[in-house]
Amino acid sequence: MSGQYKQIVLNERPARGPITDNTFKLQTGEIKQPGEGEVLVKVEYVSIDPTMRGWLNDVRSYLPPVQIGAVMRATSLGRVVKSNDENFKEGDLVFDTFGWQEYWTGPGKAIQKRVTPEGGRDIDHMGLYGLTGMTAWVGLFEIGQLKDGDHVVISGAAGAVGQIATQIAAAHPKCTVTAIAGSQEKLDYLKKIGAHNVLNYKDSDFKKKFRELKHIDVYFDNVGGEILDLALAQLNPYARIIACGAISAYNAEKPTPIYNYFNLVSMKSTMKGFIVLDHADKFKEASEYLAKLVKEGKLKADYHVTYGLDTCVGTLRDMFEGKNFGKTVVGLKEGGEKSRL
Ligand SMILES: NC(=O)c1ccc[n+]([C@@H]2O[C@H](COP(=O)([O-])OP(=O)(O)OC[C@H]3O[C@@H](n4cnc5c(N)ncnc54)[C@H](OP(=O)(O)O)[C@@H]3O)[C@@H](O)[C@H]2O)c1
DSSP states (O other), X not given: OOSEEEEEEEOSOOOSSSOOTTSEEEEEEEOOOOOTTEEEEEEEEEEOXXXXXXXXXXXXXXXXXXXXXXXXXXXXXXXXXXXXXXXXXXXOEEXXXXXXXXXXXXXXXXXXXXXXXXXXXXXXXXXXXXXXXXXXXIIIIIISOOOTTOEEEESSTTBHHHHHHXXXXXXXXXXXXXXXXXXXXXXXXXXXXXXXXXXXXXSXXXXXXXXXXXXXXXXXXXXXXXXXXXXXXTEEEEEEEEEXXXXXXXXXXXXXXXXXXXXXXHTTOEEEEOOGGGGGGGHHHHHHHHHHHHHTTSOOOOEEEEESGGGHHHHHHHHHTTOOOBEEEEEOSTTOOOSOX
């Protein structure tokens, strides 16, 4: 295997606000042959995630910023096409942070082998049984301490993490789920997958409707900002806020003020942040739990798939405009999975 391949590198750091046409640069690289202990991987799916916006800022975070000129970091799924590592053979399915590029060469010991069960889908390693599903499970059970009968409110509910969290909570005994998203189409979808109440945060009467909700036991926060502030005002005693993400802030010029934080004290409640990567010891348990729900017909995963490396930047932009349903990936393989399964 030799020849050229495409990769997307960070060209310049965006100022506060959305990425621009100059943020990334598409370039070609020469396929590097694997050395001793190395493998060559042909990438089949690359991930598109809100957190990528944060990786472009030169600030302290849970991972170092992507460097100018470096291939854009992204978790990815691919197949080994050449191996000089005895633990891998041609055709093995592998997962790791291969980045926004068509081929990756590196040490076999740095990557994970994946097996798709019979009747399963490779793409689920990117979503349902990947970091998305793990985030929803860890968020609800490890951080949110989900209990029978809880009223669970989930923002960003039609997205990757949100759709899995919505279905887990809806399947939990006696729980009620209020799911929040940004379009009528998404609300219809959320009702179909089990949400008891749905709210569009773009509606003019959203705040009024939110205040009419019964009080909240668990708030799964994917968006931060004004919706977080509303949720803080609606807590039941001993409520748990799962600080999963704050997409409303990632492109914002300045942060949204939070006025209602004192309710954490008066309602004896907690708000806890987490990074899913720290909970790898729970992934097996989480995967088994999710697989059981799938088997029982209580959980399905939806994917938003675009094709070709050239679509990565546009697809990342679209995510911030809410154009995705479920987990967003870019497919690099002919005949891969389609959107809206
Ligand atoms: N803590 C962790 O370890 C961890 C791991 C994975 C993800 N996350 C976080 O979890 C959140 C969801 O990630 P995801 O991968 O599942 O993304 P996603 O929900 O699939 O996509 C983002 C969605 O956010 C919504 N959105 C965009 N701008 C918004 C705004 N200003 N206000 C409210 N909603 C907005 C859009 O849907 P609408 O059409 O509804 O607006 C969009 O579809 C993100 O904050 C991410 O950073 C955290």
